[in-house]
Amino acid sequence: MNSDRPLDGIRSIKAKLALLVAASIVAAALVSQVGDRAGVPGWLTLPVTVVAALGVTQWLARGMTSPLREMTAATSRMATGDYSQRVTATSADEVGALGVAFNTMAGDLADADRQRRQLVATVSHELRTPLAAQQALLENLVDGVVRPDDAVLRTALAQAERLGALVGDLLDLSRVDGGQAPLTLAPVDVRTLVEDAVAEAGVSRRGTRYAVDVPPDLRVSADAARLAQVLANLLDNADRHSPPGGTVTVSAGAEAPDRWWLVVADEGRGIPAEQAGRVFDRFGSGDDSGGGTGIGLAIASWVCELHDGSISAVPPPEGERGARIRAVLPVSPRPVRAPAATSVDEQPQPQPVRPAAEEAPVPMPKPEPAPAPAVATTSGPAVPVPVGRPQPLVDTLFGDLWPEAGLAPQVRVLLVCLGVGVLSAVVLPYRNLGLAFFAVLVLGGFVLWRTSRFRRSRWAGLCSVLCVALAALSVLRASEWLAVLAVGVATVVATTALTNARGLLAVVAGLAAWPLSALRGLPLLGRTISATSRVSILWPVVRTAAVSLVALVVFGGLFASGDAVFGSWASALVPSFAWDSLVVRSFVGFVMGGALLAGCYLALNPPRVDRVGLPEARPVARLWEWVVPVGLVVALFVAFVVAQAAALFGGHAYVQRSTGLTYAAYVHQGFGQLMAATLLTLATVALAVRKAPQASARDRLVLRSVLGALCALTLVVVASALHRMDLYQQAYGFTVLRVLVDAVELWLGLLVVLVLVAGIRLRGSWLPRAALLSAAVLLLVGGLANPEAWVAQRNLDRYVSTGAVDAAYLATLGPDAAPTIANGTLPASVADCILSAQWRPADDDVLSFNLGRSRAAALPGWRAPSGDASCLAYWTADVQR
Known part of the structure; x- marks a missing residue:
């Protein structure tokens, strides 16, 4: 089995697809199971599992669709007149059979095109000589150079006869192509037929003599006209290739009770063995010296096949020279019916028109118009016909939205x-998120910036600064949720810079x-991997490093397990590479390196995101069509503002009397709905801008007024x-x-x-x-403000004013809040209990340094839970002063 096309031996495309799906599922399940056993998080296992399944699919599917793409490219080349391309069809399934049939068709078309070119060249050659001679003769007659005597007229007649013979050969050829000549079978005396043909050939101008050797009792059933045509062509061919004064022998005889043979032999140079199989092809004589068209022998072969016989060139007997054409025909061939169609010289004659009284007119269908030729227009871009190598599948998948042209392999x-x-x-x-994570992010960002096509723009520079600042939060703050938000927003900012999106x-x-x-x-990755083979030093270095690593692991493991001192040194120098650790590290390295590689491709070849957009806006015809619905929304906002004012000035008593709710329940109940109203307002404004007419100054004034009022009322809702x-x-x-919800609502107000x-x-x-810039800046400012410490301080201030604090919630805050809790206004015993119950990550080394965890670790009260039973009282309810 071919390793490049592992499924070529399977004879069914359905079986291939079933095997492909099953293998992909098995690969995905194995990778998922390995990651689960090693304790790899699901969000990290998922991309590796998907890539493993796609990799198995790509390997198994290799060759399944390539013949189809090659056929598309070959068809495009055929449209330009190139029939040389063939499809690589090695599979045994239906696609492979289609490829074989396509190659056969391409070969037939190439032969037909070659024959057409040969026909044009041969006919042009044959017509040029008699036409030139006739033109010269007529010019001489007109100029009075020669007189129209018998010799001159015979010369003109000979040239006309040559033209007539060529036209007759072409008509016979049209019958061969269309199969338009049925057999008219009748008893034929072969000797008489041969003698008549020899008599018609007459005395050749080359002095050729004819000898007939046919038994007088040889009678067969055949189409006499067609056999005469065969004899005429064979005798003409023999005459042209015989030496002056040579002899052409025509012989015939019975070969079997139901077969007979006919041989025409000359004394010319003969037919070379390598050309014997091609002389009966059209224009296959390969010799123009005799003045033939190369059609006569092809017609003779067609007539013999029409009689259910055969014709061939046989070598002459030992000691003789010349060509020998031998035909073998049945004594009684089967009759052949004429097809429905007619050849070019057998067109139906027009029938007389009957009067209307004799026959009712039959309605004739209207002929369908011929398809109009493709004409280039200026209404849209021209679509080029793909010519050459087949395009990769992903190129056809993304099309003009994400083309890839002229991108060289990127080995570096x-x-x-x-x-x-x-x-x-x-x-x-x-390791905890810290200095190492920040360094990897900055290094990856620098690689993206270096490969970006838009790195010199001001927007790209601003985005780079923002991304580095957001990544720095992983070193400044210990809150993982903040780091996740920062990386997410930085990703959006980075993709906007890489694609220059607006x-x-x-x-x-x-x-x-980015993921796409x-x-x-x-395709670029495949070309790059192939290009690495041309880097002479690369693969030796990789092989040397791999062998050295294997040797280091094997012998180092043996020595470390055999000697405790050596083992302690190894443990201090080498990180843990147990099986689970190796799996986790492999998954992390694959995801980080793969994500950076995908980002680099996005930087090198960004898609045309500017083409992604809504269809062209179609404003309404009348102003009231958009003003009325938006005006109703504005009226609702006004009513809401009035209700808020009534609740504000009426106080708790008015709210409870009107709604039956406490004021706390009242304010909590409607917060989510108000945020949703803010989002819907932004969508309403966007829709109104698209549908509102803006042609006149009045239209623009109404648009500004209505939407301005809506936005102003939305700001009141945000404030509420x-x-x-x-x-x-x-x-x-x-x-x-x-606090995060407050920040989102504040950002929505800024958007308004x-x-x-x-x-x-x-x-x-x-x-x-x-909007994106404001979100990034807001997150950066909030991260620098240390949100967990700010929340802790607000709860401590609440403790000062109310004497109550939610100690259980404070214990859920991370190390960023630990200094605030330790140095706050809580009693020392309460603060110690809260700090001891906080989550404490593993000890940091230099690579996992984090400012928030470092400051928390310096606190004397930030220790493991003491197990003191007195601390349990603080978690049951608010601590009261």
Whole structure:
């Protein structure tokens, strides 16, 4: 079995697909099981599992569809007149059979095209000579150079006869192509037929003599006209190839009770053995010296096949020379019916028109118009016909939205990404987020910046600074949720810089393009891996490093397990490479290196995200069509603002009397709905801008007024939502989640302000980037402000004012809040209990250094739980002063 096409031996495409699906599922299950046994998190196992399944699919599917792509490319080349390309069909299934049939068809088309070219060349050659002679003769007659005597007229007649013979050969050839000549069988006296043919040949101008050797009693059933045509062509061919004064012998006889033979022999140069099989092909004589067209022998072969016989060139007897053409025919051939179609010289004659009274007219169907030829227009871009090698599947999948042209193999980028993956596998696992994680992020970001096509733009520079600042939060703060948010926002910022996205949908498309780059970059990856073989020093270095590593692991493991002192040295120098550790490190290295490699492809060949957008806006025809629904929304906002004012000025008593709810329950109940209303308002504004007409100054004034009022009322809703959350936190305490919700609502309010500014200018192309920039800056400022410490301080302030504190919640905060709790206003025993119950990660080394964990570790009270039973009282309820 071919390792490049492992499924070629299977004879069914359905069986191949079933095996492919089963193998992919098994590979995915094995990788998932290995990751689960090694304790790898699910979010890390998932991409490796998907890649493993796709890799097995790619390996097994190799060759299944390549013949189809090759057929597409070959068909495109055929459209340009090139029939030389063939399909590599090695599989035994239906696609392989189709490839074989395609190759046969391509060969037949190539032969037909060659014969057509030969026909044009031969006919041009044959027509040129008699036409030139006739033209010269007629010019001489007109100029009076010669007189129209018998010799001159015989010369003209000879040239006309030559033209007539050529036209007759071409008509016979048309019958051969269309199969339009049925047999008219009748008894034939072969000797008489041969003598008549010899008599018609007459005395050749070359002095050729004819000898007949046919028994007088040889009678057969045949089409006499067709056999005469065969004899005429064979005699003409023999005459042209015989030497002056040579003899052409025509002989015939019975071969068997139901077969007879006919032989025409000359004394010419003969037929070379290597050309004997091609003389009956069209234009297959290969010799123009005799003045033939190369059609006569092809017609003779066709007539013999029509009689259910055969014809061939046989070598002459020993000691003789010349060509011998031998035909073997049945004594009584089967009759052949005429087909329905007619040849070019047998067109049906027009029938007389009957009067209307004799026959009702039969309605004739209208002929279908011929398809119009393809004409280049200016209404859209021309679609080029693919010519050459078949395009990879991913190229056809992404099409014009994400083309790849002229991208050379990137060996250096591949090696750098491989190095980053190895570095990540060594320094990241079994360490807390800290300095090593920050270093890997910065190194990966630098690689992306170096490979980016837009790295010199101001936006790319600003995004680079923001990404580094957001990544630095992993060193400054110990909160993992903050690091995850920072990396997520930095990813969006990075993809926006790599793709130079501007619109909202373009930003989303740029973000989706990063994971899709793992698929889009496969052709480039294949070319790059192939190009590494041309780097003479690379593979020797890789082989040497691999062998050295194996030797180091094997002998080092033996010595470490055989000697305790050596083992202690090894443990101090070499990280743990147990089986589980090796699996985890492999998964981490694969994900980090693969993500960077996909990002590098995105930087090298960004998609055309600017083409991703909504269809062209179609404003409504009348102003009231959008003003009425948006006006109703504005009226609802006004009513909501009035209700808020009534609750604000009416106080707790009015709220309880009107709704039956306490004020705390009232403010908590509507916060989520207010946030949803803010989001829907932004969507309403975007829809109104698309549908509102803006042609006149009046239209633009109405648009600014209505949407401006809506945005202003939305800001009141945002303020109400923030006020509700503040009251709720004053009553029930501050949490990180509530602070995050406040931050999101505050960001939505900022978006409303930006929309107001865009509405005043009636230009919002800058809005998506501004929204993304504001989100990144807000997250960065919030991260630097240490949100967990801020929440802890607010709870301590609440303890000072109310005398109650939620100690159980404070114990869930991370190391960032530990200094605030230790140095706050809580009693020392309570603070010690809270700090002892906090989660404490493993000890940090230099690579996992983190400022928040370092400051917490320096506190004397930040220790493991003491197990003191007195601390348990603090977790049951709020601590009261």
